Amino acid sequence: MECTEKEYQYWLYSINGIGIKKVAALLDNYNCAKEVFDASENSLKKIGKLNEKDVKAILYRRDIELVKRNYEKLHRKGIHFIIKEEKEYPSRLKHIYDSPNALYVRGKLPKEDEVTISIVGARNCSEYGKELAKYFASEMAKCGIGIISGLARGIDSFSHMGALKSGGITYGILGCGIDWCYPAENISLYMEMIEKGGVISEYGPGISPKPGLFPMRNRIISGMSDGILVVEAKEKSGSLITVDMGLEQGKNVYAIPGKITDPLSTGCNNLIKMGAKLVTNPIEIIDDYIYSKKKIEIQGKNFDNLLETYEKIVYANLSLEPKHLNEIIDETKLDINIVVDTLLSLELKSYVKEVTRNYYSLTLVP
Amino acid sequence: MFSKAYSAAIHGIDGVIVNVEADVSDGLPTFEMVGFLSSEVREAKERVRISIKNSGFRLSPKRITINLSPADLKKEGTAFDLPIAVTILSAFGYITQSNLEHTLIIGELSLNGQINPVNGVLPIVHSAKEQGFYRCIVPIANVKEGAVVSDIDVIGVNTLEQVVQYLNNDKYIEPEYVDIDSLFQNQMMQSANDFSDVTGQESTKRAILVAVSGMHNILMIGPPGSGKTMLSKRIPSIMPELSFDESMEISKVYSVAGLLDNNHALVLERPFRAPHHTITTSALAGGGKVPRPGEISLASRGVLFLDELPEFNKNTLEILRQPLEDKSITIARLNATYSYPTAFMLVAAMNPCNCGYYPDRKRCNCSINEVKRYLGKVSMPLMDRVDICSETYSVNYKDLEKKENSVSSLELRKEVKRVREIQLERYKNEKFNFNSLLTPQLMNTYCGLERSEKKLLEDVFDKLNLTARAYHKILKVARTIADLDDSERIKRIHLSEAISYRSIDKKYWGE
Numbered sequence: 051m052e053c054t055e056k057e058y059q060y061w062l063y064s065i066n067g068i069g070i071k072k073v074a075a076l077l078d079n080y081n082c083a084k085e086v087f088d089a090s091e092n093s094l095k096k097i098g099k100l101n102e103k104d105v106k107a108i109l110y111r112r113d114i115e116l117v118k119r120n121y122e123k124l125h126r127k128g129i130h131f132i133i134k135e136e137k138e139y140p141s142r143l144k145h146i147y148d149s150p151n152a153l154y155v156r157g158k159l160p161k162e163d164e165v166t167i168s169i170v171g172a173r174n175c176s177e178y179g180k181e182l183a184k185y186f187a188s189e190m191a192k193c194g195i196g197i198i199s200g201l202a203r204g205i206d207s208f209s210h211m212g213a214l215k216s217g218g219i220t221y222g223i224l225g226c227g228i229d230w231c232y233p234a235e236n237i238s239l240y241m242e243m244i245e246k247g248g249v250i251s252e253y254g255p256g257i258s259p260k261p262g263l264f265p266m267r268n269r270i271i272s273g274m275s276d277g278i279l280v281v282e283a284k285e286k287s288g289s290l291i292t293v294d295m296g297l298e299q300g301k302n303v304y305a306i307p308g309k310i311t312d313p314l315s316t317g318c319n320n321l322i323k324m325g326a327k328l329v330t331n332p333i334e335i336i337d338d339y340i341y342s343k344k345k346i347e348i349q350g351k352n353f354d355n356l357l358e359t360y361e362k363i364v365y366a367n368l369s370l371e372p373k374h375l376n377e378i379i380d381e382t383k384l385d386i387n388i389v390v391d392t393l394l395s396l397e398l399k400s401y402v403k404e405v406t407r408n409y410y411s412l413t414l415v416p
Numbered sequence: 417m418f419s420k421a422y423s424a425a426i427h428g429i430d431g432v433i434v435n436v437e438a439d440v441s442d443g444l445p446t447f448e449m450v451g452f453l454s455s456e457v458r459e460a461k462e463r464v465r466i467s468i469k470n471s472g473f474r475l476s477p478k479r480i481t482i483n484l485s486p487a488d489l490k491k492e493g494t495a496f497d498l499p500i501a502v503t504i505l506s507a508f509g510y511i512t513q514s515n516l517e518h519t520l521i522i523g524e525l526s527l528n529g530q531i532n533p534v535n536g537v538l539p540i541v542h543s544a545k546e547q548g549f550y551r552c553i554v555p556i557a558n559v560k561e562g563a564v565v566s567d568i569d570v571i572g573v574n575t576l577e578q579v580v581q582y583l584n585n586d587k588y589i590e591p592e593y594v595d596i597d598s599l600f601q602n603q604m605m606q607s608a609n610d611f612s613d614v615t616g617q618e619s620t621k622r623a624i625l626v627a628v629s630g631m632h633n634i635l636m637i638g639p640p641g642s643g644k645t646m647l648s649k650r651i652p653s654i655m656p657e658l659s660f661d662e663s664m665e666i667s668k669v670y671s672v673a674g675l676l677d678n679n680h681a682l683v684l685e686r687p688f689r690a691p692h693h694t695i696t697t698s699a700l701a702g703g704g705k706v707p708r709p710g711e712i713s714l715a716s717r718g719v720l721f722l723d724e725l726p727e728f729n730k731n732t733l734e735i736l737r738q739p740l741e742d743k744s745i746t747i748a749r750l751n752a753t754y755s756y757p758t759a760f761m762l763v764a765a766m767n768p769c770n771c772g773y774y775p776d777r778k779r780c781n782c783s784i785n786e787v788k789r790y791l792g793k794v795s796m797p798l799m800d801r802v803d804i805c806s807e808t809y810s811v812n813y814k815d816l817e818k819k820e821n822s823v824s825s826l827e828l829r830k831e832v833k834r835v836r837e838i839q840l841e842r843y844k845n846e847k848f849n850f851n852s853l854l855t856p857q858l859m860n861t862y863c864g865l866e867r868s869e870k871k872l873l874e875d876v877f878d879k880l881n882l883t884a885r886a887y888h889k890i891l892k893v894a895r896t897i898a899d900l901d902d903s904e905r906i907k908r909i910h911l912s913e914a915i916s917y918r919s920i921d922k923k924y925w926g927e
Contacts, residue, residue: 174784176777203783235785314777372775374809375619375916386622391912398875405775406768407637407920408619408807 053114058083059133060124061117063152064254067107073151075099087112129228129255130155146273146299150252154228157248160196160221160274165339168198168271170289171205171281176314177411178370179205179282182306184212185414186279189332191218193340198223198275200267201240201249203233205281210239212415213247220247223271225264227257250274265291272296276339279304279329283317290317293326302338304329360384360392365401365412372409419506421516422549423499424540425491428754429668429709431540433520433547434491437483438503445477451484454492454706463525464501471529471576473510480504490751492706495534498523498553501576502583515583518550529576533557538671541565542664551591553579560681561671563592594681596660609650612822616815617643623806623917625828628654629835630851630896633740633762633801635725635919638808640772644765647808648721651763652686653825655718656833662717665757669709669716687718693727701735702756707747712739713756725766726793733795736762740801764802766794776810791920803852803889805919835899851896856888863891869911876915890914
């Protein structure tokens, strides 16, 4: 039985404990993956980067039938295995430092001429961050921009959701094996993205989420995108790693400002101080990438659609930060019955949402 | 010589008359007691003999037999000491037998002849009256409690010697008298907790008003220190005053539990019970080898407040389901079943998350999952029985300063009474009299909606993904709100307010 070079490569990249650095060392010593497969134990031991455990792992996995079987399994699961040398491999990624040797893809990869923007931010985001992530993602996706994020909790999930909501395309970069949905509650989002966008990872099936893997995937997020938008980030946030990598790779960095007293916006405000572009409207990002194409008009919420006076008063009193019913009553000086009734009708019209019981905030994306 | 006296045992919250018979005859000097006795009644033997001796009566060596009948009822407690001593003394000729007729005797004896207080005097005196007794002899420490029952003489006694003198008509003891009207009057004057003490939280106050008016159970969610406990404590102050019958019902429970004394002869204020979250199932529901009423019965006709709801043991809370619906709990034991009233209003309070500050992201760092997990600790079947849910918010300084708007408990109580009367009138042909007890079948009759309101409810149903149960709760609460507004028809504003009170839905918590 014979294997193709690609299958040998798949074999090489899927050995436990053999990362990018060690693979590079191996390929320096041998011409191709097939030669690594055929190498003797003694010659493997001579490579400085490998310890005894690694050599054992390589020898243990040398089973040509198993390699074939696993490779077929990948295909059956609808997972594409793409190596750096292939033309499907995103050219944007080829040129970054430490670029992954191979990618596992479910769904599709962004096209070469597709504008992609990554949206990153805090996991424990506020209502403000959540609404803005959804809003920016949905507006940009409407203009055909691919939204890239990490499928994590918080801003990541809401960006994907926003893009999907407006019928756009969105890509999720995983920090674990391609067949793991982490966090598990995102499973429906994960499935929808496979269908309408793509889920991408440099790790093969079965690799469980480990804290060490997540910062690594940030280089792919920044590398695959043309610009990075930070929605909400604390002073020491993982999102800032993505920004750092993006800067090294020469990408544009955008940040949404927040209150200076708000710890969740400190990271963004600091980025702005250091020269990131302050954005308050999705159009400011879209303008940077889409020149000639006919721009799709951005439909903000039209305040004038609110006919009733009470609705206008209550609407004007609300913001993206959740406000308690009592405060609304206090500030509008309206009767509790009227406020509650108005809030309900605004909620039915999707202008307002009840965040938790009796806390209300505006909503930008229905 | 044979002699007979009357006493009573507690069964649930009722007294059951027990005949105490003594026979003194020749033979070997022994002291026998029969009649399905528990060990504390058996021990009465020693207390009785020594206290008789120490009260100055000499018993010649005879064969003494005591029988407590009905013989199939388990006799518990120490209240039989005194009647046993009295029948023995009567059998020995120290007391005229005919003087024991129509007299019910209870009390625990000390070795020196003193009479100690016992539990359950009120229900015992109450059943004595119903059985046609003329007088009750009770320990002096329990005399006020017994005296609230009218049309029966209640005599408080201190020593065994005094009892003998009294029964032989050597010494007159004035029957105790309690002026119930003035008791009730005094109570109304002094209510320490008033709603006007709480500043801010207007929406929650309104929710409480609605809840009390229709006897809906309520859940308050809010950050620590926002006044959940303070508000709950004031709920009894806006409930209508206790009627005499209600007061008797609760007082019986308290009497059985041993919570009444001469200073509190009758429960006059609506109970407020706030058990700690480490409470066991039997302490909450009632139970034990000899069943005792639990917290849910002690809270009957008042408020059962469960603070930190998620911290309660799930199994403990599950037992609340049946009492909440039946308004009584039945505890079965091998030889009897006991029933206690549980017509309480459930008030629960909890934080929105572990740290307590969600959705204030400046202070709360809980992930959405943690928030959901915290919420998931609450028993959902129990939540199904909570009609109203209100969220309190952290009060700021401005609220604390502001005094002008706070309504007093008195005004709120007036409202509550008015709404309750409307309900009484409406449900006069039904078995219940509160909106909260409306069944889905009866809703069509009492909560009819016009077309425009139906349309609103339909929109909300789709938009907010309500369940059928939530739908019924909204209707029930809207009925109460409409009653508060003195409107027979449920209007849009009533519905929208009821919708804002709908209880938490796990699915929508933080999305």
